[in-house]
């Protein structure tokens with residue numbers, strides 16, 4: 001093994017939870033020399049990230065006003081805080097709690113679910129693609145949670161013992177919310193309500209990522225997650241109840257995403273930007289770290305059948321808005337290849 005390979009491997013096996021205990025030897029790949037206070041002092045948007053009341057857009061009620069708000073939110077921010085989504089606050093707490101309990105397990109127990117060097121699924125830290133890559137200050141558990149026959153239970157924790165049932169229940173709720181939001185997005189653009197849903201094909205998937213961010217002594221030079229846009233159609237993020245960290249880029253400025261009790265943050269990903277021919281924008285976002293407090297979030301990425309060709313829906317292509325994206329297939333693969341080269345994956349599709 002060459003020296004560079006062995007040092008990449010050394011970073012690969014170190015969990016961030018362990019790095020905290022030996023912080024003096026923090027590998028350089030975690031440090032942004034240009035960091036500075038900008039990481040922490042993002043703007044708080046005066047009008048706030050848009051809040052959408054799902055009660056107003058789920059049939060039988062369809063408020064045209066709320067649909068217009070949704071369209072505007074996804075056109076300008078690419079995200080919104082969803083309220084009245086039907087999940088109880090105690091269920092959301094339960095999802096957070098079992099996730100937290102997993103990261104609190106002894107190291108040996110967690111390592112039973114470790115992903116191998118070539119796996120995407122499982123427990124681990126940021127995936128190292130190239131030696132020069134910056135690393136995220138986060139440990140993760142990455143699982144394909146839908147469809148049922150693609151679940152690899154060898155990566156699903158057995159402790160806490162209600163982990164599996166809770167995640168299965170949460171997945172089902174997110175699957176239904178994805179349908180509701182896809183329909184509302186289509187209606188907001190005057191399209192037939194199944195227009196986006198039909199593009200998912202028969203074998204759509206949901207990937208879950210538990211993100212655990214330990215406290216970080218160098219919060220102004222280390223990022224929880226580097227700037228990126230999601231490769232999903234829609235991402236649902238259950239935020240930590242108390243600790244903020246997520247920031248969204250809009251008009252070249254970073255804005256904090258505040259915590260709204262019981263809200264779910266919904267953002268569209270690159271595949272909706274393509275399907276909507278750029279009417280909805282997949283926002284670039286990043287996560288900052290916190291010197292004192294740990295933070296835990298649960299991201300659910302909804303993605304279409306990987307065999308399905310994704311391209312702008314015909315009704316959104318016209319003289320004033322010509323086609324802006326080329327067809328793509330298996331976006332997850334494109335995503336990792338481009339990401340690896342430090343490019344935005346959506347460039348693979350932009351005309």
Ligand SMILES: O=C(O)CCC(=O)C(=O)O
Pocket residue numbers: 209211225230237245246285287297299
């Ligand atoms: O933890 C967060 O606030 C966001 C995580 C995220 O962007 C992701 O997992 O893609």
Ligand SMILES: [Fe+2]
Pocket residue numbers: 228229230285
């Ligand atoms: Fe993300």
